[in-house]
Amino acid sequence: MKKIFLALCFCLVLVGCTKQPEVYDNTGGVVYEIFVASFNDSNGDKIGDLNGIVQKLEYLENLGVEQLWLMPIHPSSSYHKYDVEDYYAIDKAYGTMEDFENLIVEADKHGISILMDLVLNHSSNKNNWFIRASADAQLGKCGLEDSKCDWYHFSNVTKPGYTRINSNLYYESVFSSNMPDLNLDNQAVRDEIAKIVKFYLDKGVKGFRLDAVMHYYEGNIGKNVEFLSWLNQTVKSINPDAYLVGEAWTAHNAVKEYYASGMDSLFDFALSDTSGTIVKSIRNQNGFDLANVMVSHIEDIQQMNPNGTNAVFLSNHDQGRSASYFTEDAWRKLAASVYLLSPGKPFIYYGEEIGMRGSGIDENKRLAMMWGEDNDCNSPIGNNYASQIETSVKEQMKDKDSLWNHYHEVLNIRNRNAFLTNAKARVYDLGNASLFGMIAYDEENEIVVIHNFSSEVVEFDVDEVYVLQSSLNSKNKVKKGSGSIQPYSTIILEKE
Numbered sequence: 274m275k276k277i278f279l280a281l282c283f284c285l286v287l288v289g290c291t292k293q294p295e296v297y298d299n300t301g302g303v304v305y306e307i308f309v310a311s312f313n314d315s316n317g318d319k320i321g322d323l324n325g326i327v328q329k330l331e332y333l334e335n336l337g338v339e340q341l342w343l344m345p346i347h348p349s350s351s352y353h354k355y356d357v358e359d360y361y362a363i364d365k366a367y368g369t370m371e372d373f374e375n376l377i378v379e380a381d382k383h384g385i386s387i388l389m390d391l392v393l394n395h396s397s398n399k400n401n402w403f404i405r406a407s408a409d410a411q412l413g414k415c416g417l418e419d420s421k422c423d424w425y426h427f428s429n430v431t432k433p434g435y436t437r438i439n440s441n442l443y444y445e446s447v448f449s450s451n452m453p454d455l456n457l458d459n460q461a462v463r464d465e466i467a468k469i470v471k472f473y474l475d476k477g478v479k480g481f482r483l484d485a486v487m488h489y490y491e492g493n494i495g496k497n498v499e500f501l502s503w504l505n506q507t508v509k510s511i512n513p514d515a516y517l518v519g520e521a522w523t524a525h526n527a528v529k530e531y532y533a534s535g536m537d538s539l540f541d542f543a544l545s546d547t548s549g550t551i552v553k554s555i556r557n558q559n560g561f562d563l564a565n566v567m568v569s570h571i572e573d574i575q576q577m578n579p580n581g582t583n584a585v586f587l588s589n590h591d592q593g594r595s596a597s598y599f600t601e602d603a604w605r606k607l608a609a610s611v612y613l614l615s616p617g618k619p620f621i622y623y624g625e626e627i628g629m630r631g632s633g634i635d636e637n638k639r640l641a642m643m644w645g646e647d648n649d650c651n652s653p654i655g656n657n658y659a660s661q662i663e664t665s666v667k668e669q670m671k672d673k674d675s676l677w678n679h680y681h682e683v684l685n686i687r688n689r690n691a692f693l694t695n696a697k698a699r700v701y702d703l704g705n706a707s708l709f710g711m712i713a714y715d716e717e718n719e720i721v722v723i724h725n726f727s728s729e730v731v732e733f734d735v736d737e738v739y740v741l742q743s744s745l746n747s748k749n750k751v752k753k754g755s756g757s758i759q760p761y762s763t764i765i766l767e768k769e
């Protein structure tokens with residue numbers, strides 16, 4: 274809002290200025306997910322770190338991303354760091370709190386803001402909170418004043434998802450024994466969470482990616498939504514422009530319920546992964562059905578929360594790399610065009626822009642970024658993925674036909690149509706099931722996004738009000754009322 278206001282003031286002082294420049298808050302930008310340990314190393318230990326990200330800000334800005342989602346950066350004994358030992362500190366392998374503050378400042382110079390991974394379902398069993406709680410529980414102090422037992426869920430009998438401490442004491446730990454579930458009903462826990470989000474928002478963090486929101490209250494959507502409403506209000510009361518995106522790995526009809534919390538986004542898992550709707554639609558050469566699925570979900574989201582924006586992606590750190598199941602280069606390029614030019618907020622998983630591979634065990638999904646430089650990171654210990662047949666960033670940037678250059682071009686078009694993030698959508702039926710047609714619009718903008726999901730050139734008719742805005746293939750043709758589109762290619766039309 275601040276930027277729009279400034280732009281308006283600037284406009285008013287210029288004689289003859291008739292149109293307010295289109296300025297969007299950068300919560301609208303495309304996000305790039307980083308597993309820090311595998312991204313870029315700055316100090317020669319072959320472990321990616323925060324200063325390593327600083328060195329790549331120019332790269333990220335040039336690619337066209339405006340926001341980074343960092344997987345957890347707090348002290349943790351695991352390589353992935355989803356078991357947090359101290360929410361107020363940075364893991365030594367990644368750097369210091371000063372390095373993190375520096376990253377925020379340096380990123381801002383490149384128009385890039387930072388989203389942190391916020392793991393609230395559980396802490397580490399090595400977190401002081403749990404060490405104290407479990408000591409109190411073992412000493413029979415639960416229920417006494419100052420006891421920390423209520424920060425977690427202890428039980429005298431075993432239950433599914435519980436870990437044994439001794440013959441009559443167990444604690445809830447749905448993911449693993451080193452990840453005890455927090456008691457999110459405890460006001461003291463909520464107060465602590467409010468303190469954590471303020472700590473980082475005050476440092477300039479732009480928002481949070483919320484891990485495992487379905488598990489906050491295992492299987493209870495109503496209580497999960499209540500907690501997320503509280504969290505959303507807490508965060509927005511500190512920074513109204515902050516952004517929240519949640520991980521609810523489930524189908525559209527359940528995901529949409531979470532938008533009742535008022536939070537900005539939830540990941541659209543139904544589109545993603547090796548069995549998702551995007552790859553299925555490309556295999557079936559049917560773009561029309563995909564447009565219908567996407568529009569229907571966008572409508573559902575906006576009905577639940579008018580400010581909600583779908584978080585679209587192909588794959589993330591828990592899924593096999595998308596380049597493996599988009600088996601042809603043309604498919605990878607079309608998939609990129611589809612999600613990056615969709616209404617909503619797109620998330621690129623690091624390395625996706627060069628078609629990195631990796632599937633099977635989790636370590637394989639988080640391999641070292643292939644910069645093609647001497648200081649490339651080591652991949653996670655234990656990975657067993659051997660067939661890295663793709664080429665590096667360095668090589669792909671030089672090749673005009675590379676996937677990298679396709680991402681670069683698509684992101685350029687995306688950023689020229691930044692209104693897409695909060696756009697409304699309706700299906701545009703081009704009379705051919707191969708063609709994905711969608712009108713994306715708001716009060717001031719309207720474009721038609723057309724993708725050809727078939728291996729043939731397709732001719733189509735369009736309303737005469739539309740003219741060509743952008744094309745991802747120079748052979749695509751649009752004249753008044755009709756056009757032709759190359760296989761797996763994309764056309765953007767706008768009103769004359």
Ligand SMILES: [Ca+2]
Pocket residue numbers: 314315316317318319320321322366
């Ligand atoms: Ca390092």
Ligand SMILES: [Ca+2]
Pocket residue numbers: 394447454455488489490491
């Ligand atoms: Ca839980």
